[in-house]
Amino acid sequence: MRTTKSQALLTNQSIGEKDASIVLPAETRKFGPEQKKPLHRTVAGSVVGNIIEQYDFVLYGSVAALVFGKLFFPSFDPTAALLASFTTYAVGFIARPLGSLVAGHVGDLHGRKRVLVAMLLIAGLSTTAIGLLPTYAAIGFWASIFLVMLRFVQGFSFGGEYGGAILMVSETAPPERRGFYTGLIPASSAIGGLLSTGVLFALSFMPAETFEAWGWRVPFLLSIILVVTGLIIRLRLKETPVFKAAEAQGKTTRKPILEVMKSNPKELLLAAGISFGFGTLAYILVTWLLSYITIGLKLDAGVSLIALTIAFVFYGLSDWGSSAISDKVGRRPVILAGGIAFALWAFPMFALVDTKNPVLITVAMTGGTVLAGMIYGPLASLISELFATKFRYSGASMGYQFGQTLGGGFSPLIATALYAATLASWSVALYLVVAGVITAVCVFFLTETKGRDLTR
Secondary structure (H helix, E strand, O other), X not given: OOOOHHHHHHHHHHOOOOOOOOOOOOOOOOOOHHHHHHHHHHHHHHHHHHHXXXXXXXHXXXXXXXXXXXXXXXXOOHHXXXXXXXHHHHHHHHHHHHHHHHHXXXXXXXXXXXXXXXXXXXXXXXXXXXXXXXXXXXXXXXHHHHHXXXXXXXXXXXXXXXXXXXXXXXXXXXXXXXXXXXOHHHHHHHHHHXXXXXXXXXHOOOOHHHHHHHHOHHHHHHHHHHHHHHHHHHOOOOOXXXXXXXXXXXXOOOOHHHHHHHHOHHXXXXXXXXXXXXXXXXHHHHHHXXXXXXXXXXXXXXXXXXXXXXXXXXXXXXXXXXXXXXXXXXXXXXXXXXXXXXXXXXXXXXXXXXXXXXXXXXXXXXXXXXXXXXXXXXXXXXXXXXXXXXXXXXXXXXXXXXXXXXXXXXXXXXXHHHHHHHOOOXXXXXXXXXXXXXXXXXXXXXXXXXXXXXXO
């Protein structure tokens, strides 16, 4: 049965709320079959967009590690070409904060849904365009410029996408199971990674010259199928009940970015710190290790791709499982444990990778993704619960994406420079220890948010 505004006001008065004008459509109602159907549709619409975004990002990072240096920066020596390739990768992360600012502003003023539709379309078109891009051999330096431009657009879209996808679910789900449902968003990242590495693994059976000539384009072009599917689902979504209630009562703001920076600077900085640590850990695993195993250890690319494919399965399970557990024990304990555990795992992980044994490499990467998932899963609920509705999109997106830019965007570059300077993996392992500690310290200083009423 639909709850009218007058009924909601009466309910608020009866439970002694200070402000009886606040309607609590998502936080007080029972979730029967009629509420679960739109919730499940919202989860599906949010998940499919994140799958596409992660497919695009993991794909770009993997291909950048494998062939982009040769195709778009051929005049450089191998190390410089790899650095240049990872620089274009970092450009996508530099664009993320801009995307978070624009999407957060529009999403807090006009709703979450329309922003997500726009971001999905932008992401799909930019990824498909990369698959059609001429290389350096065809148009010279312009190829590098166009690659950087498309990568920037890709990053802009993801900067606006992720925060909105999380809010669509967290503002619709029952508070006692918010981690369970919201955790499906980061867990779906593993599906995008699996699709990407699966396609690349299938193409790895091509002769190397064929893959460099045109094979690398195939997975970029295939993304258009995912985009069309995502748009069909996403256009059917409805706005979240929490945002609609705030909008109906005029509880929105014309300056959400300024207000969240003024009201919640501590939460913004600490959320960015957690995101920085996670981004460093995750993107060393899914990007830099590919080049290290293939180029540094001189193993076949299939070894790292198989290991990463298996690791992604456990990554998704860890994301979802950790987020669901956080509904019981809290967001902070799970993230704290993940950060500390990864710091302890960094050196053993590289010791296993340096054996050059495919099985031990798989164990190393799987262990790393499981621990990274302990951070990533609950982080989705955490950042949505830190901020008020009127600036939640801006706060969640800014906190997450600024940290990702510094951590995820530059970690492959920093790892490449560290390894080039020391010619040993211990330097990169130490870098991961620092990232894990930063994650743990930042979450330690945050207040627990589990079960928080998002209408307040």
